[in-house]
Amino acid sequence: MTAKYTSHAAGVELAILLCFLSGCVQSLMALFRIGSLVDIISLPISIGFTSATAVIIATSQVKSLLGLTYPRSSDENFGKTLLNIYQNMSKTQLGDSLLGLVSIILLML
Incomplete structure (x- = not known):
């Protein structure tokens, strides 16, 4: 969704801005002691949101992992990301894939 509204060149600046604003919101919540609002959100919703975020991030990195x-x-x-990966699977770069997989394995150890 956000790729529609931003250019690829502005990605780094927007990521920095998002991190800064997230920190500001967390600081304000801590300052006013309203962190307990998170308890209103049920555990299944939190788990689902976190899992979906992890899947989307992992899927977006597969293109680079396979080169x-x-x-x-x-x-x-x-x-469309999954479809593009499937359609371009024959163009996989072996060196990029091996380096990525070895890096992941080393991080997991």
Whole structure:
């Protein structure tokens, strides 16, 4: 969704801004002691949101992990990302894939 509204060049600046604003919100919640509002959100919703975020982030990194190069579309979503990866699987770069997998294994140890 956000890829539609931002250019690829502004990604780093927007990520920094998002981190800063998240920290400000957390600081304000701590200052006014309203962190207990999180208890209103049920555990299954929190787990589902966190799991979905992890899946989306992991899927977005598969392209780089496999060394695939294909143009990024402005309306790319989860389904289109998976489809693009599947369609370009024959263009996988062995060196990039091995380096990525070894790095993941080392991080897991």
